[in-house]
Amino acid sequence: MLVALLPGDGIGPEVIVEAVRVLDALEIDGLLFEEAPVGGAAYKQSGHPLPEATLDLAKRADAILFGAVGDPACDALERHLRPEQAILGLRKELGLFANLRPASLFPELADASALRPEIARDIDVMIVRELTGDVYFGEKGMRTTEEGLREGYDIMAYDEAEIARIARSGFETARARRGKLCSVDKANVLETSQLWRDVVVEISADYPDVDLSHLYVDNAAMQLVRDPGQFDTIVTGNLFGDILSDLASMCAGSIGMLPSASLDKDGKGLYEPIHGSAPDIAGRGKANPLATILSAAMMLRYSLDLVEPADRIEQAVGKALADGLRTADLGGDASTEEAANAVIAML
Template identity: 80%
Template sequence: MLIALLPGDGIGPEVVAEATRVLKAVVGDRLTFETAAVGGAAYKVHGHPLPPATLDLARKADAILFGAVGDPDCDKLERHLRPEQAILGLRKELTLFANLRPARLFPELADASALRPEVAEQIDMVIVRELNGDVYFGEKGMRKTASGRREGYDIMSYNEDEVARIARVGFETARVRKGKLCSVDKANVLETSQLWRDVVIEISSEYPDIELSHMYVDNAAMQLVRNPGQFDVIVTGNLFGDILSDQASMCAGSIGMLPSASLDSAQKGLYEPIHGSAPDIAGQGKANPLATILSAGMMLRYSLGLVAEADRIEAAVAKALAGGARSPDLGGRMTTTQMGDTVLAAL
């Protein structure tokens, strides 16, 4: 099985290296790896954040392990050449429409959460985020008003097939968990969200065993802090999902702890930590690799069908944390490599 390694920018190469070490220890010769440039690193060499060779590798691979993109040196480039366009391009070209972001608190990290321990310990959810629509892919641009003032615009839109497709992923995810699905929208203000809610309700008839609820996004943000234990699976659009999943990461202790999977309809996926490239600490050995290691575990589980091996990785991370492994974001002093070493030892 071929794994495409796309380390990207900033701390991406550091955390992907540790996850690759863990994968080799757990799966051995059953996986082969090929590496390609992406993001700012690719632009500086090839003149584009998603070169044809990188996209070709991503297409032929059985799964993709992705680091992070983002480089301050590229901030003034035209938008289509900025590093972030690489991840958007991969999602679009590979039809990776469903993003799964599990958020749960490891008991040993209760003191690292921004919430009181008795509230934080309730966190155990999956946020299912739609990836191919919304304002991220809608028509956008800059124009002049009648009075000659500059005006930016980004169009938010979803069609009913896009909503139905991600709704079914949400319902199926809830079916293998606690059977509760909360659909998050802003239907009291946005027509796009009204369609979203209508279609989710229609699809719910296919899943009579799932308890469906609805929540406006501003209330959902508040409830994540107030009472996170009420959530099992959240399904929401691209913009709202981006924001809520980052919020959930801090509730669970650190953005350096949350993995994610971006899947197509056949379960082929791109796996990445939800944190960014963190250029301020790149190359200093301060990055927490656990989210990337857990993303590698999700890759084994969802795309490669290696469930026992995925269980081993997750158990090893839990054991490493129980043994006191802490990177700076968790209040410790371990380097990126030392964190990887503790997981390997726990295996």
């Protein structure tokens, strides 16, 4: 089993190192690692954020463990050379269309949530986000209006096959959880969203055991803050999913706690924390590695079919938190390495 390690930029290398230490502690037979540069680090080495050698490794690997991309030194580059294009390129080239972002609160972190503890403790939601369409991949550019004004444009578009594919992922995910699926769109304003809603309703006929509901995205954001416990599984598009999953992370305590999986049609996946590269704390040992460690657990479960060690990691994280582990984002002073040490000790 080959795992591609793509550390990336900022705190990416720091959190990947600690996740690998946790995986090593499990002593899983046949688990191999191979590393390659990506993002700003790759651009500085080879002139492109996603070099051919890195893409080749990602294609050969059974799963990918990804750190983060983003480097302020690259902000002035042409868009296709910026670090963030690496993750978009990987999603497109590998067909990683379904992004699973769980948000649940470890009981010990109730006070770290942006919500009141009695509300926060109820959050246990899986956000299923479409990853290869929407404004991120639509036609975009800059132009000049007839009045001589600069105008930027980004086209939001989904065809019915793209919607049906992610809708089925949402229904399957909900069926394996508590049987409730909320589809989030903006059908009262956007034609793209109207098609989204129509197709989701059509697909729902194949899942009579799943309770389907619909919310406009602005209402969904409000409801996540007001009563997160009402949600089981949310399925939504790329842009809305990007925003809602970050909102859910703060309901669950910290963006440094939430893992994610990006899967293709066969279950091969790229696993990453939902946080960014955080260049302001890079190299200072302050990054929370738990989201990356939990992403490694998702990798074991979803792509490598190693459920028992995945459970062990998640239980060890919970025990370490119960034992008092707190990194800076959680109001404590544990370093990146100390946090991983605490998890390893609980294994």
